[in-house]
Every structure is written in C-alpha cells, then in structure tokens.
Amino acid sequence: MEKIFLLCIEDQREVLNAVVEDLAIFEEAFPIEECESVAEAITVIEDIYDAGLHLAVVISDHVMPDKNGIDFLVELHQDERFRNTKKLLLTGLATHADTINAINNAAVDRYIAKPWDKEKLQGYVRKLLTEYILESGIDYQPYLKWMDQETLYQKLRKY
Amino acid sequence: MDFKKRLRQPSSKQLKAAVAILVPLFILLIPLHWIPIAGLTVVEQRVIAIFFAAALLWVLEPIPIYATSILVIFLELLLISDTALLPFREGPPGSFGELMHYKDIMATLASPIILLFLGGFFLAIAATKYGLDVQLAAVLLRPFGANPSTVMLGLMSITALFSMFMSNTAATAMMLSILSPILREVDRQDRGRAALVLAIPFAANLGGLGTPIGSPPNAIGLNYIDLSFGQWMMFAVPFVAVILLVSWLVLRRLFPFEMKEIRLKVPGKPRSNFKTRAVYITFGATILLWLTDVLHGINSYTIALVPVAVFLVLNIINKEDLKQISWEVLWLVSGGIALGLAMERTGLAEHLVHSIDFSGLTPAFMVLLVGVVALVMANFMSHTATANLLLLLYRHWAYRCRAWLNGRQRRHCVNDYLCLLSGDVAPDKHAAECAGPRYGRGQGAGYDQSRGADRGDRPRTLLPDAVGNESIRIFCAYLRITSDYWTLSVPGAQPYRVCETWEGSFPKCPVVWHNLP
Numbered sequence: 001m002e003k004i005f006l007l008c009i010e011d012q013r014e015v016l017n018a019v020v021e022d023l024a025i026f027e028e029a030f031p032i033e034e035c036e037s038v039a040e041a042i043t044v045i046e047d048i049y050d051a052g053l054h055l056a057v058v059i060s061d062h063v064m065p066d067k068n069g070i071d072f073l074v075e076l077h078q079d080e081r082f083r084n085t086k087k088l089l090l091t092g093l094a095t096h097a098d099t100i101n102a103i104n105n106a107a108v109d110r111y112i113a114k115p116w117d118k119e120k121l122q123g124y125v126r127k128l129l130t131e132y133i134l135e136s137g138i139d140y141q142p143y144l145k146w147m148d149q150e151t152l153y154q155k156l157r158k159y
Numbered sequence: 160m161d162f163k164k165r166l167r168q169p170s171s172k173q174l175k176a177a178v179a180i181l182v183p184l185f186i187l188l189i190p191l192h193w194i195p196i197a198g199l200t201v202v203e204q205r206v207i208a209i210f211f212a213a214a215l216l217w218v219l220e221p222i223p224i225y226a227t228s229i230l231v232i233f234l235e236l237l238l239i240s241d242t243a244l245l246p247f248r249e250g251p252p253g254s255f256g257e258l259m260h261y262k263d264i265m266a267t268l269a270s271p272i273i274l275l276f277l278g279g280f281f282l283a284i285a286a287t288k289y290g291l292d293v294q295l296a297a298v299l300l301r302p303f304g305a306n307p308s309t310v311m312l313g314l315m316s317i318t319a320l321f322s323m324f325m326s327n328t329a330a331t332a333m334m335l336s337i338l339s340p341i342l343r344e345v346d347r348q349d350r351g352r353a354a355l356v357l358a359i360p361f362a363a364n365l366g367g368l369g370t371p372i373g374s375p376p377n378a379i380g381l382n383y384i385d386l387s388f389g390q391w392m393m394f395a396v397p398f399v400a401v402i403l404l405v406s407w408l409v410l411r412r413l414f415p416f417e418m419k420e421i422r423l424k425v426p427g428k429p430r431s432n433f434k435t436r437a438v439y440i441t442f443g444a445t446i447l448l449w450l451t452d453v454l455h456g457i458n459s460y461t462i463a464l465v466p467v468a469v470f471l472v473l474n475i476i477n478k479e480d481l482k483q484i485s486w487e488v489l490w491l492v493s494g495g496i497a498l499g500l501a502m503e504r505t506g507l508a509e510h511l512v513h514s515i516d517f518s519g520l521t522p523a524f525m526v527l528l529v530g531v532v533a534l535v536m537a538n539f540m541s542h543t544a545t546a547n548l549l550l551l552l553y554r555h556w557a558y559r560c561r562a563w564l565n566g567r568q569r570r571h572c573v574n575d576y577l578c579l580l581s582g583d584v585a586p587d588k589h590a591a592e593c594a595g596p597r598y599g600r601g602q603g604a605g606y607d608q609s610r611g612a613d614r615g616d617r618p619r620t621l622l623p624d625a626v627g628n629e630s631i632r633i634f635c636a637y638l639r640i641t642s643d644y645w646t647l648s649v650p651g652a653q654p655y656r657v658c659e660t661w662e663g664s665f666p667k668c669p670v671v672w673h674n675l676p
Contacts, residue, residue, distance in 0.1 A: 158483055
C-alpha cells in the first residue's frame with residue numbers, strides 16, 4: 001500500500017480535534033496530518049513531497065492568524081507537484097470575494113460551511129480520495145473500503 | 160514529529176524482492192552440470208534463471224506484474240540476445256548454445272496478439288466515450304421485464320456480452336453503476352441484493368472467456384493455440400452460456416429474492432450523430448469480419464486494425480483517448496510471449512521435455528491436474544500471470560505426452576487432441592499429418608518463423624476425417640480451455656474486489672465470498 005496523507009489546517013485546536021475525529025474512519029489507511037498554521041502545513045507538505053509520498057486531500061480553514069487558507073490553497077493549486085491533490089475549504093467566515101477567489105484561483109474541489117455536517121464531510125472526503133487515487137494511477141484495490149462507489153464505477157468504466 | 164516515524168515502517172516487499180533476486184542469481188551462477196537436465200547449454204541456463212525470476216516476481220508480486228514482464232524482455236536482451244553485454248556473448252565451446260536475435264525479442268512488444276488486443280481496446284474506448292455501453296445495456300435489458308430473477312438473468316447475459324469486448328473490470332463497473340441506484344431502494348434484509356450484486360462480476364468474468372480479446376489470459380492461450388476469432392467463439396460462447404446459466408441457478412438458490420419486482424432506470428438518451436453511428440457501424444463490422452475470416456481470408460490480427468484505423472481517421476479517438484489504452488495489459492502479455500519464445504528458440508523447451516519422464520500420466524489426468532493447479536494459483540495471483548506460467552510448463556509437458564502416444568501408434572485424432580493441448584507446436588512429421596486444414600494457414604504468433612514455412616508443406620486436408628477431426632478439435636479445445644479457465648469464477652479477482660465496496664452495505668457479503676464457486 002502506498003502512503004497517502006490527508007492534511008487538516010485549522011488554527012483553533014479544539015476545532016482541529018473535532019475535524020480529525022470526524023475523519024477518524026479514514027485514519028487506518030490514510031494518516032491524517034494536523035497543522036495549526038499555514039507555515040506548519042507548508043513544512044509538512046514539503047516533507048511529504050521529499051519522501052515521495054502522496055498528499056490526497058487538504059482540508060483548510062480560511063481565517064487564520066499568519067496567512068489565510070485561501071491564499072495557501074491558491075499557491076497549492078499553482079504548484080505542479082501537487083496537481084492531483086484535492087482541496088476542501090472548511091470555513092464559516094469567508095466573504096463573497098474570498099469565495100470567488102477560492103473557486104477561480106484555487107479551484108477548490110469542495111466548500112463546506114461551519115458548523116459542518118459530519119456525514120457530508122466524510123462523504124466529500126471519500127469522493128475526493130477516490131478521485132485522487134484513480135487519477136494518480138495508484139492501485140486502488142487495497143483502498144476499496146474507503147472509496148466512493150459511484151465515483152469508482154464512473155472512473156473504472158473507462159478502459 | 161511522528162511523521163518521520165511513520166515512514167520507517169518495515170515492508171515485506173523488500174524480503175520478497177530479495178528472494179526473487181537471489182534465487183535466479185543462484186541459478187545463473189552455479190556450474191552447468193548441477194542442473195539435472197541432459198544436454199543443457201549456458202544460454203538455456205540463463206533462460207531458466209529468467210524464468211525463475213519471472214515466476215517468483217509474478218507469484219510474490221513485490222513489483223507490479225507488468226513491470227515483471229518488461230523485466231523479462233530487458234533481461235533477455237541483456238543476457239541471451241546477440242546484443243547482450245560483451246562477456247555474455249561467448250562461453251565454453253560446445254555447451255554455450257545459441258543467442259537469440261535481439262529484434263525477435265523486441266518484436267514481442269508488437270506481436271499480432273498484442274495488436275489484436277489493441278483493436279479490442281479501441282472498440283472499448285470508443286464505446287465508452289460515446290456512451291454506447293450504457294445505451295445498449297438499456298435497450299437489451301428492456302425485454303427482461305421486472306421480475307427480479309429474470310432481470311438478474313438479463314443483467315448477467317448483458318454483462319457477459321459486454322465483457323467479451325471490454326475488460327472484465329470495466330464491464331463490472333459499468334453494470335454496477337446502472338444497478339446501484341436501484342439497490343439503494345431495496346430492503347437491506349433482502350438476500351436477493353447479494354445475488355444481484357454478485358451476478359455482475361460472475362458474469363463479467365465468465366464473459367471474458369467468450370472471445371480471444373475478452374480478457375488477457377486468453378491472449379496467452381492464443382499464443383499457444385492456433386485459433387481464429389470465430390473458432391474461439393464457436394466453442395467458448397456455448398461454454399459461457401452454460402456456465403452462466405448454472406451460476407444464475409446457483410445464485411437464485413443461495414439468495415432467494417423477497418422483492419416482488421425491480422425496475423431498472425437507465426440514464427441517458429441515445430444520441431444519433433455521425434460519430435456515434437460510425438462507432439456502432441465499425442463495432443458491428445469488426446465483429447462480423449472477425450467471424451467470417453473463412454470467407455474473406457483476412458486473419459483476426461489484421462482485422463483488429465480496422466477499428467484502430469477507422470477511429471483514428473474519423474477522429475473518434477483522439478490523442479487524449481489514446482492515453483487511456485491499458486499499456487500495462489499489453490506489456491504484461493508481451494512478457495509472457497517473450498518468455499515462451501526464449502524457451503522455444505534456445506532449445507530449453509526440448510531439453511526439458513526429454514529430461515522428465517511423463518509416461519505414467521494420461522492426458523485426462525493432466526487436464527484435471529493443470530485445472531486444479533490453475534484454480535489454486537489464480538486464487539492468490541493474477542490470472543494472466545497464472546496463464547503465463549502454467550502454459551509455459553504445461554505446453555512442454557503435453558508435448559512430451561504426445562510423443563509418448565506417437566510411440567504407441569495411437570489414432571490420429573487422439574494425436575490431434577494433443578496438438579491442441581500442446582498448442583500446435585509439432586515440428587515432427589507425425590503430428591503434422593493429423594493437424595488438418597487449419598494449421599496450413601499459419602496465423603500463430605510467437606512461434607519459430609522457420610516452422611511457419613514448413614506449415615505450408617503439411618497436408619492441407621484429410622478429407623474423410625475432416626469432419627470428425629473438426630468436431631474432435633473443438634471438443635478438445637473445450638477441454639483445454641476449461642482446464643485453464645476454471646479459475647475464472649473465483650473470488651480474489653479484480654471484478655469481485657470492485658464489488659467489495661458493497662461490503663459495508665450488506666454484511667453477508669464476506670460469507671458469500673468464501674462460499675460460492
């Protein structure tokens with residue numbers, strides 16, 4: 001099995017814990033990295049890249065003290081090394097302009113408003129993981145338990 | 160930070176890789192006379208080492224199976240070709256053996272069988288791109304009504320039909336995407352759910368038998384047995400139909416339906432633009448040409464280029480679509496062909512045959528034994544790799560057995576049966592006499608070209624026996640294929656794994672996995 005990571009960025013520790021707890025169902029196959037700031041996240045993704053591992057989904061808050069989440073996601077989007085990495089914005093405080101920026105310049109794959117619905121978050125992460133695995137050409141068979149059926153069938157239908 | 164710690168988890172891959180490197184290396188380095196095969200040459204010893212490397216890598220899978228195939232070709236070029244490393248080109252006179260021509264090894268990457276598969280891929284890619292698969296499924300499902308049991312039969316026949324031309328996994332995924340919206344509405348306690356879900360990978364795997372391009376193990380079989388597309392379908396399709404019916408009965412019995420009716424909703428309207436029609440027509444024409452090669456004389460391999468040419472000319476398949484071609488399947492098969500070619504050309508095959516005494520084994524026992532071995536192996540490893548390895552060994556075994564029968568002056572038809580078992584090798588005259596009209600055509604790939612030449616000299620027909628020969632040949636082909644392909648209705652294969660996403664939704668599933676044939 002390849003090492004495929006999920007990354008959560010959230011400046012409030014208790015909120016971060018809540019997100020990670022909701023994603024615990026994936027933990028067995030997809031280790032979750034917890035970051036409290038964008039700066040920390042950048043070192044982690046560099047580590048992941050250096051070690052030749054996969055970064056499947058980044059779940060980011062928007063309003064954070066050092067650098068805001070959307071700016072980070074814009075940079076990530078422009079970074080060729082992470083072109084298959086999926087981006088999920090999880091925020092309650094994005095303005096209209098922020099949202100437009102997130103869609104146009106960061107090409108975020110999903111947007112969830114806080115407070116979030118646990119099932120919905122899990123469903124989205126499941127879909128994004130499935131897309132990441134199939135688009136990156138990773139052998140999907142060990143991960144079937146965590147994959148989204150519909151997405152899987154659609155992608156596998158193509159030869 | 161625990162991130163670094165996570166990276167250092169030990170892996171069993173390294174151990175497996177070590178075994179797969181050390182064993183062949185040992186075989187390569189030991190003195191020639193340690194290997195108990197009479198008349199062995201240095202080049203043949205290297206082929207044995209490559210064979211062991213391939214076998215271990217395919218069985219243990221420390222690297223992807225297609226990587227092993229490419230490695231086989233690469234090692235053959237480095238060790239036993241006339242462009243090998245300089246120190247490998249010479250050896251003790253007398254026992255060195257003959258090097259292969261490098262072009263012959265490289266040619267396995269574009270052998271006729273590979274092109275046949277390429278044609279199949281083009282058909283499947285075009286059909287998926289223009290939504291033909293789903294539309295056709297909708298049309299074909301209509302007559303099966305709403306009775307769950309009949310609908311299941313419909314689903315199975317259509318899945319089987321599609322998987323004759325698509326990969327088994329793609330056919331499974333396509334049909335499950337049609338089925339899954341309905342299954343969500345079915346009561347979770349209804350055991351019929353399991354039947355409906357399982358029916359699809361069952362049918363997909365069975366359908367894969369139906370045509371030479373249905374699934375990759377068929378390509379390996381085709382390398383050893385000289386059959387045209389139509390001849391293959393003539394025995395395989397009835398076989399698929401019977402087993403399909405049996406599976407349907409078994410599933411119905413094991414998982415009786417409680418639901419009264421089931422309504423499939425198939426998405427999408429049929430499109431009727433120029434390109435869609437062109438895909439339909441080309442698809443139909445290609446199959447028709449494949450089935451009528453007796454009338455027009457073009458062999459299956461050339462016909463496979465019809466969809467390739469037409470779809471590219473009409474821009475139905477563009478350069479982005481070309482990237483979807485499953486190169487790994489093509490190269491996996493090439494490696495198998497290259498290994499067979501090396502064993503044949505270097506003379507290892509013949510030496511193997513003469514050094515082992517098979518005289519106590521009857522053909523029927525052999526078929527049974529190989530069937531069981533294939534069944535067991537394919538449970539744990541790739542079907543294509545299983546076919547690759549078993550047919551390499553089986554072929555020589557069968558070949559020896561035929562020689563034994565020759566010695567006893569058995570009837571020609573029995574002999575012919577063994578030609579088929581061994582896959583039409585037969586450099587000896589006796590087999591050629593009984594080989595009948597088909598062998599005159601010389602469509603086979605991967606054989607020695609020089610043998611292709613003397614095919615023309617063989618008697619073209621044995622008229623009085625022709626009819627009997629033909630029926631016996633078909634029957635024997637049946638036996639042979641069934642023995643190798645019993646493996647196909649076994650869990651562990653990819654299409655079943657795709658179904659495992661259902662595991663969460665119906666708990667009985669893991670039990671099903673281990674209790675069904």
